[in-house]
Amino acid sequence: MERTKLDAYLHFQGTCEEALAFYQGIFGGEIVAMNRYEGSPMMQHVPADWGTKVMHAAYKSADLEFMASDSYLSGRSGSGNVSLSLSVSDPGAGGVLFGKLAEGGRVTMPFQETFWSPGFGMLVDRYGIEWMVNCG
Numbered sequence: 001m002e003r004t005k006l007d008a009y010l011h012f013q014g015t016c017e018e019a020l021a022f023y024q025g026i027f028g029g030e031i032v033a034m035n036r037y038e039g040s041p042m043m044q045h046v047p048a049d050w051g052t053k054v055m056h057a058a059y060k061s062a063d064l065e066f067m068a069s070d071s072y073l074s075g076r077s078g079s080g081n082v083s084l085s086l087s088v089s090d091p092g093a094g095g096v097l098f099g100k101l102a103e104g105g106r107v108t109m110p111f112q113e114t115f116w117s118p119g120f121g122m123l124v125d126r127y128g129i130e131w132m133v134n135c136g
Contacts, residue, residue: 008066008084012127016054016070019127026100029061037070046072083122083130091119094135101125101133 012019020031037043038051046053053070066084088094091113098111098119104126111121111133119135 010066010068010127010129011071012054012068013072014050014053014070015127016057016068019129020054020057020059020068022125022127023059023064024061026097027061027064029059029064031057032060033058083132085132085134088119088133088135091135094119094121094133098123098133101131 010016010019017034020034023029024031034057035055036051037046037053037055040055042055043051050070050072053072055069057068059066059068086094086097088097095111098121102123102125106124107121108124108130109120109122111119114120117134117136120133122130122132124130
């Protein structure tokens with residue numbers, strides 16, 4: 001079988017650029033591509049005031065890589081059935097990372113020691129993205 005790579009694609013409802021800056025502040029890295037609706041054939045499929053919104057972006061840091069966009073889809077709210085899981089070797093660093101991602105969001109399981117890990121927690125960040133932070 002040919003090698004397959006899974007890439008995460010995050011969808012936002014008008015806050016993509018803001019969310020990417022938030023993640024960049026936490027993880028470092030850079031936005032390696034950013035295309036807007038304005039001037040593209042996709043402009044006809046979004047509201048007129050969405051020209052400056054992100055049609056497609058790519059983010060890359062030393063350990064993370066994902067794509068993102070502002071998706072104008074009625075009724076869509078959060079991922080609901082997918083969580084991004086971050087593996088961190090040091091529980092102290094994991095707790096700090098968890099705290100940064102949780103700012104303005106909602107903690108669904110506090111970062112704590114569990115029977116399988118010295119540090120694990122779950123949250124939904126301020127942009128509706130579900131995260132798990134796991135140590136060990």
